[in-house]
Amino acid sequence: MKKETQNLEEIIVSSKTLEALLGVKDRTIRDLAEKGIIKRDSKGRYLFWESAKGYITALKLANAGKSTQKTDDDGESLDLDEEKAMHEHLKRQITEIKLQLIKGQVHKAEDVEAVMTDMFEKFKSKMTALPSKLAKKLEGKSRTEIQKILKLEIDNALVELASYNPADFYSDEHIEISNEALSSLGVDDSGE
Numbered sequence: 706m707k708k709e710t711q712n713l714e715e716i717i718v719s720s721k722t723l724e725a726l727l728g729v730k731d732r733t734i735r736d737l738a739e740k741g742i743i744k745r746d747s748k749g750r751y752l753f754w755e756s757a758k759g760y761i762t763a764l765k766l767a768n769a770g771k772s773t774q775k776t777d778d779d780g781e782s783l784d785l786d787e788e789k790a791m792h793e794h795l796k797r798q799i800t801e802i803k804l805q806l807i808k809g810q811v812h813k814a815e816d817v818e819a820v821m822t823d824m825f826e827k828f829k830s831k832m833t834a835l836p837s838k839l840a841k842k843l844e845g846k847s848r849t850e851i852q853k854i855l856k857l858e859i860d861n862a863l864v865e866l867a868s869y870n871p872a873d874f875y876s877d878e879h880i881e882i883s884n885e886a887l888s889s890l891g892v893d894d895s896g897e
Contacts, residue, residue, distance in 0.1 A: 716753035723751050727760055737763070809872075820873045824866060831862040 718726075720734050723743065727734075734751075739744040742763045744755035805811040835858055843851050 713754040714752070715866075717746060717750045718756075720751065722753075723756060726757070827867055828862060831865070835859070835862070878882045 720731055723729075723734050724731055729737075734743060737760065738745055738751070739763075742759040744752040744759060746752055803813060806813070835855075839854060839858060842854060846854070
């Protein structure tokens with residue numbers, strides 16, 4: 706094998722041969738020679754082995770930054786175009802969610818938690834206050850009257866839970882935008 710390599714290192718070829726081998730034009734061969742990628746001997750003739758190695762190395766370096774196949778931490782192959790497409794898709798989803806948040810179509814978990822906690826605390830307070838509030842009112846009443854008064858007070862307390870106001874759930878990012886304004890921006894207001 707070493708003898709074959711030595712023989713290849715001694716082969717001298719014409720520009721036409723390198724053009725055919727590398728699939729490039731004469732001008733490109735001369736440019737590559739000026740850059741030192743393609744090697745010449747002292748008489749200006751092309752050294753086959755050194756020129757081929759130089760050209761392959763140059764191609765590898767040129768393509769190193771353009772490789773679409775990378776490896777992630779688990780050693781799995783990643784397609785950069787696919788990763789970029791996934792990233793753009795996620796950015797689009799985030800933008801759509803932000804728009805829905807602005808329009809009041811979705812709510813932040815912390816906003817929902819705060820509103821619901823407040824509603825349940827008020828309801829609990831009303832319910833736990835009923836015995837002391839109604840004790841005197843119910844004294845000496847008939848069973849039917851007691852049931853009627855209790856039902857009325859419980860219904861009043863339940864009204865607070867039933868009175869859902871979407872505006873209570875709006876985040877700081879919410880902005881009232883008319884359907885006409887959304888349409889003029891080319892935004893679909895169907896909620897999809």
